[in-house]
Amino acid sequence: MTDFVSLPFYDLFHENGHVPGIREKLPSLLTGVRRSILEIGAGSGLITTSIADWTPAEIFALEPSAGMRGMLLSRLNARPELLKRVTVLPCDALGVDLDEPVEAMVLINVLYALDPEYRRRLWPVLATQLEPDGLLVFTWRDGGPPAPGPLEELESCQVGRHTYTVLSEITESDGERCEARYVYRVTENDKVISEEEISGYAYRPVRDVIEAELAGAGFVRADAPDGLLAWRLGLQQF
Numbered sequence: 676m677t678d679f680v681s682l683p684f685y686d687l688f689h690e691n692g693h694v695p696g697i698r699e700k701l702p703s704l705l706t707g708v709r710r711s712i713l714e715i716g717a718g719s720g721l722i723t724t725s726i727a728d729w730t731p732a733e734i735f736a737l738e739p740s741a742g743m744r745g746m747l748l749s750r751l752n753a754r755p756e757l758l759k760r761v762t763v764l765p766c767d768a769l770g771v772d773l774d775e776p777v778e779a780m781v782l783i784n785v786l787y788a789l790d791p792e793y794r795r796r797l798w799p800v801l802a803t804q805l806e807p808d809g810l811l812v813f814t815w816r817d818g819g820p821p822a823p824g825p826l827e828e829l830e831s832c833q834v835g836r837h838t839y840t841v842l843s844e845i846t847e848s849d850g851e852r853c854e855a856r857y858v859y860r861v862t863e864n865d866k867v868i869s870e871e872e873i874s875g876y877a878y879r880p881v882r883d884v885i886e887a888e889l890a891g892a893g894f895v896r897a898d899a900p901d902g903l904l905a906w907r908l909g910l911q912q913f
């Protein structure tokens with residue numbers, strides 16, 4: 676779950692990070708979705724409001740981190756027309772329990788946060804929340820976790836007189852899991868105003884693993900642009 680240390684940095688670095696690519700690739704996959712979408716790990720809502728612009732669907736934006744939810748609700752509040760159409764769910768993905776199955780589910784940059792046991796339990800739960808032939812889309816990077824490497828600057832951003840910088844290093848890598856250390860630094864000229872760090876695990880399963888898990892839960896692979904995987908819930912189980 677997202678740590679409070681990283682929250683002030685989130686939009687500064689992600690609006691121009693993964694978001695432009697997702698905004699280019701996701702709309703075509705959602706063509707035809709008109710009734711309902713579940714977005715799992717909606718974060719600060721960078722993708723949520725875009726989904727609302729692309730489709731007329733009702734949106735369920737699930738986000739377990741209270742800090743992220745606060746940012747998401749502020750973003751929605753700045754778009755009052757969306758307040759009737761987007762419901763913010765405060766649970767984690769395994770706790771999802773909708774009144775009716777949705778037409779589509781989207782996880783953008785969330786899979787990496789789910790450990791293998793959690794992930795294997797998740798697919799069958801999602802299958803119960805998706806309508807027959809419904810769409811499941813998530814971001815995907817193949818090839819397993821990155822190898823350990825030194826602390827490097829990822830990006831920095833000027834805000835008034837201050838510079839916000841994020842650095843990271845991979846401290847350990849084993850199987851599908853790696854441990855990353857992140858340093859969040861604010862400076863003015865060369866003076867460090869604040870510096871905090873967090874470490875956490877990330878998971879990068881290889882394609883065969885994810886395909887076997889999803890097929891086992893009744894999903895059938897569909898076409899998707901590079902960087903995304905799409906699945907449809909097989910009709911045979913209904």
Ligand SMILES: C[S@@+](CC[C@H](N)C(=O)[O-])C[C@H]1O[C@@H](n2cnc3c(N)ncnc32)[C@H](O)[C@@H]1O
Pocket residue numbers: 676677689715716717718719720721722737738739740743766767768769782783784785788789
């Ligand atoms: C990197 S952020 C991505 C946020 C948003 N999807 C975006 O693209 O900007 C990952 C999000 O996944 C959420 N998350 C982590 N574990 C989760 C879980 N078990 N269930 C649902 N969301 C989770 C985190 O709280 C965080 O907001």
